[in-house]
Amino acid sequence: MDPVVTAQAGISTREAEVLTLLGEHLSNAEIGARLYISVRTVETHVSSLLRKLGAPDRRALAQLATEWSRAARGGRAASGLPSPVTRFVGRARERADLAGAIRAHRQVSAVGPGGVGKTRLALAVAGDVAGDFADGVWFVDLVPITDSAMVGAAVAAAVGIGEQQGRGLDESVVAALADRHALLVLDNCEHLRDGVAPFLERLLTGCPRLTVLATSRARLMVPFERVHPVPPLSLDGDDDAVALFLERAAAVGWPITPEQRDQVAEICARLDGVALAIELAAARLPLLGLDGLAAGDQLRLLTGGARADDRHRSVRAMLDWSYALLDEDDRTLLRRIAVFVAPFTADAAGRVAAFAPLEPGAVFDGLARLAEQSLLTATPATGGMRYRTLATIRQYGTEQLTGAGELDDVRARHLRWCVASATDLAGQVRPADGPWRIRFDAVADDLRAALGRAAADPGHRGDAHRLAVALAEAAFTRNLAGEAQQRYEQAAALAEDDADTAEALRRAAAVAGCRLLGDDMYRLHRAAADAAARAGDKTGAARQLSTAATTAYRFSGAFTQVPPPDEPEALLREARALAGRDPATEAAVVLAEAAVLADAFGSDQGPSDNAVAETLAAATRAVDLARRANDPLAVSAALDSLAGAQSWAGDSFGAAATARGRIELLSAVSVQPASMHELTDALVSGVDTSLGVGDLHTARRWSRQLADLPLLAEVGHYALSWRLMVDVLAGEAHDVLAASDRFLEAWERTGRLRAPRLAATAAAVAMLHGLRGDDGARAQWLGIADRLGATPERSVGYGAVFDATVHLHHGRPEAALQCVAAEPAQVWKWVTWIWLHWYVALGAEAAALAGHSDARARIAAARATVGANPIAAAQLDRAEALLDGDRARLLATADAFEAAGAPYQRARTLLLAGGDEAAIGAAAMTGGGIDPGAPLPTL
Structure with missing residues (x-):
């Protein structure tokens, strides 16, 4: 980044660093990890950059970063290409021909034997054509990858793409690159052709502006492929x-x-x-x-x-x-370090290679001598020098290991080193983002390679199981949730007894929950129940069966195909038969019963008093049993059920208190997949219920905590969704406009993945544009809400509240009243959880502003519902003051709104007051980015 350009724009050094990484298309979480700062700090810098540079959205910032980097490099586009340590020599004709092929074809394979120079040619040509690709060039080294299923993960890591909830990493990569005009260089594909070919086919089909240059010893056999042979260096002519x-x-x-x-x-x-x-x-x-x-x-x-x-x-x-020509020690060292698939340290080489006849002290000097002979490369890195052998030399070293009869011993030592490394990484429950991630990334490919070899060797099954568990834990901490689930399932398959199988499957189910994959959660809990039953653990089997049944109801929105009701009910009956008197198991069974009861009264007519009472009783009993079992995660799940029952019963304050207790409980629980899943769900519930009782301060605090959760930070629109909702209801227009651009850009990066839970956020942003008088933007965001999955029935709840708010703002109380005309009991399903207080307060205010004869009765009825809700109560006070012509009481509501963190409602009160206050209110609205509209100046 050009320091002169950034200084002229008023950009700080840290902001320039963030801008550079935006140009590399990294997520906020990746930028935070790279710069050792929090995700929230990254968001602050991005907001500042948007303002200083006048950019409309994050994509525009990335484009600016690319253009400035291109200018700083003399017109050459920024790229993710590694810098070779030696100068590229010759091949002028081949270089030009390959560049021409890349410009003319979407997938080019540079094919030739090992050692012929494919990688160096590809790097040189990629640098030559980088300026042709607006979104840059990415380089993916596949040499360390030993599992064909990890090709997409390698691309995601190089490009800076995080996994998106509800879909796998390969799908996330295709969605994120769908509209990118970029060149992707895949180096050394030959050993992964079974994984590269199908991945490339999906990638090129879904990303029409993407071009791929692959290097391989053999063609990849994909439909788009153009094969470009790489010959040896010329021996005549240019020589x-x-x-x-x-x-x-x-x-x-x-x-x-x-x-x-x-x-x-x-x-x-x-x-x-x-x-x-x-x-x-x-x-x-x-x-x-x-x-x-x-x-x-x-x-x-x-x-x-x-x-x-x-x-x-x-x-x-x-x-x-x-x-x-090497001496005996160096020959021994060269063949033994061939077991490493990724760059390694001298210490790692010593732990794996230093055994008779090679003394530990000979390793460091030996590595230096091998580097001098070009048999490996040495590169300075964080934590010290790292060494690496070319793939051809590593393959040769493996042959020499076999010939020397050392292959099994060296691989066993490498496996033990990998188990120790993975266990150490996994044991750090709350690692610092930066240094820990660097350590994990440095060894991850060796862990995966060792696991692949050990899993195929019956003699190392126990070590393979331990490594799979440790790698799963570390991968989860690294935000590689898809791999974490895969490794837990692999650990289950490698376990030597059914109890370990059940435990691994239970953890895999928890990770699936974090990924919002309800079908996988359900499948894995049932499989864990089967394994527990085989192990003779009846109570364990009952808990997993109950949890599977609960999942079908509690997380039904995360399923692609919700099981038919008779299926989880059958699981519940089976669980009851196995449960015994264990409190934790009883709690799980009762929780499942509460879920079944809650689902049973989910009709549009609303639950009967008996159904509500039964559900409240079951949820309360589940909480008591879980507390007796001293299981905080079981308590959290039971509290979630209780909060839902309280909400259906119209006890909004009880639901909010229960959600608060749930978050406080989980704040003391160590981070693991199950606790992270519960905490995410608890924070969502906490924000929702706080909004429901008008506690914007608490809702804002928890929405920020939610946005900082690593798993959500990778998926920008999920992380922003609840913060956006809070800011919209407060009327913080400037913050909403900036954040909604990031929300939209992140959602588009997912391929516009359907997410019904987020439709309310889009509709809320539409409401804000309605307050601004921008009908075009409002229509656009309502369309986004529809594509996210808004339903006509659900729009009765938040849609009625948002539409009524816009109508009141523009002086249309009759239209507002029509939006909330239905009695809450008629639309209970859509207003109870969050919107009940907002719904009835808006109806009362609209009736007062419209001069309806029943306005006072509406206000009195609403007071019985909203209780101590500071915003709804102030709204009712305002409506009554307008009816009474009580200016002092009206102005007092302005102070109440300010204390509640609702600046829009405060400004609206001043407008309604008329006189000098109206000018102050209009100025406040205009300064806050909202059109003052046309309120009725009753006073």
Whole structure:
């Protein structure tokens, strides 16, 4: 980022860093982790950047970052390409041809044998064409990936895409890149063709502006593929092979004289022009000199044979030769470090490779010598130097391990190191975002590779199970919820007894809950019940059966296909038969009974008094039993059921108090999938119930806590949704306008995923635009609400409240009254949970402003409902003051609204008061971004 440009715009150093990372299309959570700051701080910087740069939304900021970076680099677009440590040499024709192929085709595969130089050519060409892609270039190194199912995860990590709730990571990647004009470089695809090919097909189908450059030893066989062969370096004409040798010779301090050029050309010809073989040979110059390198015995094994049939032969021969020239310790070290799939530290190499005959002290010096011989690379990194071998050299080292009879021993040591590393990472319950994430990312690919090998080896089943559990825990902390669920399910399959299987499946179900995958939750709880039953744990089986039954009702909105009622009811009957007298199990059974009862009175006519009483009794008993069992998560689930029953009964304050107690309870519980799922749900309930009783201060606090939860922070529109709702109801227009742009951009990045729970937020934003007098924007946001999943029935609740508010604002009380004309009992299902107090207060105020004869009766009836709700009570006081012509009482409501954190309602009161106060109210509204509208100046 150009410091002159940013300084002129009034952008601080930290804001410039955030802007740069926005240009790399990172999420707020990823930016926070990169800069070691909280998600909330990132949001503050983004809001500041939007204001300072006059950008309409986050996407525009990212585009500005790209353009400024391009200008700073002399017109070349910013990209996510790694910086090679050596200069690219030659291949001018191949470079131009490949660039042309990328510009003409959506998927190009650069194909050639190992060591021929595919990666370096791809990097050079990607840099050449970066300016053609408005959204930049991303590089994905697939060398460390050993599981075909992790291809999408590797792309997501490189691009900075988090998993979206309700869908898998592969789907999230396709949705996030759907409208990006970018180049994606997938390097070293050959060992993952079964995973790369289907992923690429979905990606290119769903992302019409995306271009992919892949490197592979064999074509990928995908429909869009254009194969571009990568030949060895030329040995005549431009003589790129010789040029590469000269470049690398100079790098090791061994310049070649003109008269030695023919000798170099002969060596390069014997090496078939293969780049890796030439680089390995040049690295030997300080030891052998050019004459020694070209001596008969040194290169005899490189001659002869049908090289045209197997260009890789010269690389293998050069590796044999280089390996033979090493001393015994360095040969031992080279083959043993081949077990690492990702860059590793000297300490890690010592723990895995340092056993007889290799002494621990020989590892560090040995790594340095291998780097000098170009057999591995050394790169400074956070926490010290990291070493890495090329894929070709690692494969060679694995062959040597096998030949030396050490393969099983070294892999076993690597597995033990991985188990220890994963266990250590998982044991840090609340790791700091930055350093912990760096440590996890550095070892994650080795953990996955070791797990894949161990899972396939019956002799290491126990270690594989432990590693799968630890990796699942660490992946969850890293916000890789999809992988966490996968690893828990893998741990269940690897467990050596059914009790461990049941526990792993239970945890997998909790992660599925965090992902809003109701079908998976239901499936996994049932599977955990089966495993517990096999283990002879009847109470455990009963708890899981009960939880499955509860899930079908409690989280029905997260299902793609809700089970038919008779199915969870059958589970409940089975659970009752197994439950016994264990309090925790009894609590789970009673909670399921409460869920069934609550669902049974879900008709449009509303529940009967008996049904409400039965549900309240069952929920209360479940709470008592869970507390007796000293199980805070069971208590939380039971409190959720109780809050729902209180809400249906019209006890809004009781529901809010219950939700508050639930959040306080969970704040002391350690972070794990089940507690995170409960806390997320509790905070949502807390915000909703606080809004329901007019407690905007508490609702705002919990909405911010909700937005800071890591799993929601990755999914921007979910994280923003409840904060938006609070700010809309308060009338904080400027905050809403900025946040709603981010909400919309994040939702579009998901591919406009249907999310009915968020439709109310979109409708609330529409209401705010209605208050601003912007009918076009209001219609746009109502359309967004429809696409999110708003239903006509549900709009009776929040839709009636929002529409009535807009009508009152613009002086249309009769129209407002029509919106809330139905008695609450007629539409109880849609107004009870949050909107009951807002609904009845608006009806009373509309009747008063319209001069209806029953206005006082409406106000009195509403008071009995809203009780101590500070906003609804002030609204009723205002309506009564208007009827009575009591100016002092009317102005007192302005102070009440201000104390309740409702600046819009305060300004509206001043407008209604008329006189000098009306001018103050109009100025307050205008300053707050709202059109003063046309209220009725009764006083």
